Amino acid sequence: xxxxxxxxxxxxxxxGIGLAAVRGLALALVxxxxxxxxxxxxxxxxxxxxxxxxxxxxxxxxxxxxxFANSRRVLAADWGxxxxxxxxxxxxxxxxxxxxxxxxxxxxxxWRDLRWLPVDMTAGFVTALLPAVxxxxxxxxxxxxxxxxxxxPDGYWYGFVPVTGQASAFGAAALGLVLLFLAHFLxxxxxxxxxxxxxxxxxGNQRELAERVRVxxxxxxxAVDASAAELRRIERDLHDGAQARLVAxxxxxxxxxxxxxxxxxxxxxxxxxxxxxxxxxxxxxRELVRGIHPPVLxxxxxxxxxxxxxxRLPVATEVSVDLPGRAEAPVESAxxxxxxxxxxxxxxxxxxxxxxxDLHRADGMLRATVTDNGKxxxxxxxxxxxxxxxxxxxxxxxxxxxxxxxxxxTMVTMEIPCA
Numbered sequence: 001x002x003x004x005x006x007x008x009x010x011x012x013x014x015x016g017i018g019l020a021a022v023r024g025l026a027l028a029l030v031x032x033x034x035x036x037x038x039x040x041x042x043x044x045x046x047x048x049x050x051x052x053x054x055x056x057x058x059x060x061x062x063x064x065x066x067x068f069a070n071s072r073r074v075l076a077a078d079w080g081x082x083x084x085x086x087x088x089x090x091x092x093x094x095x096x097x098x099x100x101x102x103x104x105x106x107x108x109x110x111w112r113d114l115r116w117l118p119v120d121m122t123a124g125f126v127t128a129l130l131p132a133v134x135x136x137x138x139x140x141x142x143x144x145x146x147x148x149x150x151x152x153p154d155g156y157w158y159g160f161v162p163v164t165g166q167a168s169a170f171g172a173a174a175l176g177l178v179l180l181f182l183a184h185f186l187x188x189x190x191x192x193x194x195x196x197x198x199x200x201x202x203x204g205n206q207r208e209l210a211e212r213v214r215v216x217x218x219x220x221x222x223a224v225d226a227s228a229a230e231l232r233r234i235e236r237d238l239h240d241g242a243q244a245r246l247v248a249x250x251x252x253x254x255x256x257x258x259x260x261x262x263x264x265x266x267x268x269x270x271x272x273x274x275x276x277x278x279x280x281x282x283x284x285x286r287e288l289v290r291g292i293h294p295p296v297l298x299x300x301x302x303x304x305x306x307x308x309x310x311x312r313l314p315v316a317t318e319v320s321v322d323l324p325g326r327a328e329a330p331v332e333s334a335x336x337x338x339x340x341x342x343x344x345x346x347x348x349x350x351x352x353x354x355x356x357x358d359l360h361r362a363d364g365m366l367r368a369t370v371t372d373n374g375k376x377x378x379x380x381x382x383x384x385x386x387x388x389x390x391x392x393x394x395x396x397x398x399x400x401x402x403x404x405x406x407x408x409x410t411m412v413t414m415e416i417p418c419a
Contacts, residue, residue, distance in 0.1 A: 017135065020188045023079050024131035027194065031072075031128055035121035038065045042114055049101065059100040062110055063379065069113045070401040072120075072198055074413050077399075080195035081363055084202050086399060093387065116201040127194035131187040138177065249277050302332045302366075303359060306339055315347055315355050315372075322360035327418040334396055335359075335368055335416055338389045342370045342412050345386065350374025350410060366418045369411060376408035389414070 038061075045061040048054035066088065076082040089107045091100055104110050253274060256267050297305035303321035310317040326332070339357065346352055352374030359368050380386045380402055389412075390400045396416045404410035 017187045020191045021132040021135040024128045024187075024191050024194070027075070027128035027191075028125050028132070031120050032125045034068055035117045035124070038068050039114070039117040039121070042117075046105075055097050055101050059097060059104060062104045062113075065110075065113050065117070067380070067402060069116065069202060070399065071403065073202070073399060074401045074415065076195040076198055077363075077365060077415065078367075080192050082192070082195040082199050084195075084199045085397065090391070090394075112202055116198065119197070119201050124194060124197060127190055127197060130190045134187055134190070246278075249274055297332060297336050298329075301326050302335055305332075305336050306357060306359060306368075309336075309340055309343065310355075310357060313343060313347060313355070315352060317343075317355045317357065319357045320359070323366075324361065327361065327366055331366060331396060331416055331418045334392055334398070335366055335414065338392055338414050339368050339370060341389050341392075342386070342414075345378070346370065346372045346374065346410070350376075350378070350408070352408070352410075361418065364417060366416045368414045371409055371411045373409050376404045376406050376410050378402055378404035378410050378412070386412070 041061045042058075042065055045054045045057045049058060066086075070086060073084040073086065076084050086109065088109045089103065091103050095103065256270050256274065260267050296308050301323070303319075303323050307319045307321070310319050327335075339359075343355065343357075346355055350372050352372035354373050356371045357368070358371075359366075361367065378386065380390055380400065386400065386402060392398075393400050393414055393416060398414060398416040401413045402410070403413075
């Protein structure tokens with residue numbers, strides 16, 4: 001092995017340790033206040049159910065808890081390679097507040113989320129913070145060795161080393177060196193332990209596996225219903241659009257044939273009108289085909305199809321694609337139409353003037369992220385376009401996570417398992 005190779009490996013390892021420490025610190029800063037807020041709001045809202053207030057507030061609070069848990073699922077897959085599939089029971093779109101409240105409370109996944117919150121704010125906080133501590137605490141020992149100990153005339157404890165002079169300060173530096181050596185091996189593992197702890201609490205047992213099968217069965221049924229609705233839409237569009245125009249073209253051609261000898265001028269005018277009708281019929285057929293399965297998606301793949309989609313948007317859009325090879329056609333189609341629906345929502349409702357799209361695939365997952373600088377406030381709920389996207393991804397065991405604080409920005413992340 002050459003020296004350059006060894007140096008490169010060392011730099012890569014150092015970056016990995018530093019990245020794990022930064023990610024762990026970010027998780028710790030978010031997990032503690034986020035978990036405390038979600039748990040307090042949930043307990044208060046559930047306690048207010050007997051007086052009626054909780055009937056209205058609980059669905060919104062639990063939806064926020066699910067969003068918080070789903071964001072951790074996405075980070076676990078992206079940062080730790082740990083897959084934590086959700087298994088929430090779907091709720092009817094037209095459900096009233098009473099049905100939504102008790103439907104969510106009867107869902108075992110809801111109580112797993114609530115059990116996870118105190119774990120995340122205690123053991124989860126510690127396992128997330130330790131990587132940063134193991135990397136940063138040794139710096140204090142080194143600082144004591146180079147003279148910081150003089151600031152503490154009455155002595156100072158560094159770990160189990162009492163620092164009262166230069167010799168003991170060197171002992172603190174030696175302890176810091178040992179901790180730094182341990183950080184080299186433990187920092188990435190501690191971050192992985194945080195995500196495995198999250199999976200252990202959020203994932204269910206064998207009974208929950210049966211619930212998971214039931215959820216998948218319902219998502220498959222939703223897919224069948226959606227396919228039937230799509231076929232009815234295609235039939236209606238053909239009947240009311242292109243078919244009607246083609247029938248009119250046929251009738252006009254019959255009229256032209258009768259007028260050719262009697263009134264050539266009127267026949268010529270009718271020919272021009274018939275040509276325009278045929279052009280409009282062809283345009284409608286092309287739009288219909290594009291809505292079923294865009295030709296660019298079939299011919300050039302998901303990346304080029306999304307780039308072509310972005311070019312048609314009235315908002316400045318940047319697309320970043322990192323897709324080695326092609327995914328399965330159904331997966332590409334689901335990802336394309338999910339991204340299309342999210343972009344439509346962003347253009348219509350966000351008030352954004354810039355959108356960023358990121359597509360990449362790693363570890364058997366196709367991930368699409370759509371970010372806009374709009375006003376925020378997007379939620380996954382009954383009647384919203386994002387609810388339809390969630391159902392579409394659920395058919396493929398996919399995950400949808402939304403981060404959209406008031407004032408923006410909005411980030412919608414979609415993950416679909418793929419070969």
